[in-house]
Amino acid sequence: MPKITYIEHNGKEHTIEAAVGQTVMEGAVKHAIPGIDADCGGACACATCHVYVDPAWADKTGKPGGMEQSMLDFANDVEPTSRLSCQIKVTAELDGLVVRMPPSQH
């Protein structure tokens, strides 16, 4: 299973194995990794699963879709590689992915 590393805003790293077909958000939440709230459970309804994709991986994860971009417009501390992690599907290609958490989700 592809490995994903989540780095909390305080620098604490968590590496987990995520199932292909899950989302990057689900990988974090199901392992109770702090820093991603994902209140709506992945319905793209709340914008509380914001992450910064490591720039080395930004091409592989791609750009936000229209709905996602509209939600990111209202998130705090947005950066060029900001994504909602519920909209990034885990694939074999993403093995080794690194994402960082923003200071807060609300």
Added chain:
Amino acid sequence: MTQAVERVVIIGAGQAGGEAALRLRAGGFEGAVTVIGEEPLPPYQRPPLSKKYLSGEWDQDRLLLRDREAYAQEKLVLRLGAAATAIDRAAKTVRTDDGQDIAYDALILATGSRARALPVPGADLPGVFRLRTAADVDAIRAWIRPRARLAVIGAGYIGLEAAAVARGLGLEVAVIEAAPRPLSRVTSPEVSAFFLERHTAEGVTFALSAQAAFIAGDHHVESVGLKDGSEVAADLVLVGVGVLPEMGLAQAAGLKTEDGILTDADTRTSDPAIFAIGDCARRPISFYGGRLCRLESVHNAIEGAKLAAAAILKASPPALEAPWFWSDQYDLKLQIAGLFQGYDRLVLRGEPGPQGFAAFYFAGDKLIAVDAVNRPAEFLGAKQLIQRGQTVAFERLQDMSVPMKEIVAQARPLS
């Protein structure tokens, strides 16, 4: 509570109960946490039940809020398939159905709600379902086959989401609603009309201002009889006529209740050692002048969990959010912020249509709610305005050439 809290018992292992347990640990609580849940599953998400779980897109594991192991890792005790039968407030114990008494220093009631029953003959026939738990949906799915005829009684979110999923699975769908319009309790006539039109275009038929009088069938449901004498043929029936707060334990224990277990803004009940959160509880909502609200939503479950955990840990309370909700039907994502009850003006941004629009609700010049269809910026923008106590001019919202972000940036405080 003057003494230190060492043992927390949580009754209810839904999203509110599960979240409260995790928040206690995240907040540094090192004592014992026992979560008692009647369903066999660990805490799971209910919103997908009438959406991706009903459609078969998600399996059961995907519903789970955390992996099963996550609770043991956090040293949280889940007692699943177990029911609490009584609370002894003097002894501070919870009795379970196997006769055990579990002691608590703080007790959190997260007992949720139950589907309102339809009081008509035949409502217990095989083939008549409600949609509240994963097991309910498993039972419905066993009956689903293309061209089966589904009658949905009640045109609320659950009923309409199920109708949309069922159309996608090739069923014939008829919706029976007592009010003259769908979603009548939760939105305006304008937004109701939009959803009615879309469902009709998708092939759903509606009987509005229609009341079910009986459900008929020999060994299995065959039709729903309406009070006007007509009948709707059906192979399966879904009853979605709302929920009632599950507050029997609280009432038996003498806690104050009134359409929900009454709490203060910190989720504390009339007993200072007992908290109530989620669907079963009713608390004052600051954005609406402290109005007592019983909210059936993910937002309320999570916020209640945060508030109760903070109160027990004597930590600073979380930042509060304006109530929010969502509903997925076909390719429409309806996102709702705020509470629309009591509005006196509706301002539309965009024309109702597949490209999306938003209905803003005002009481005087105060923005109180938005229904946004495929318009996430309008949803999040309005939510921020409500939380900040700001408002905007009606004309400004109607001008689609101005981006929502700019409108929010130029908002003014309420006078």
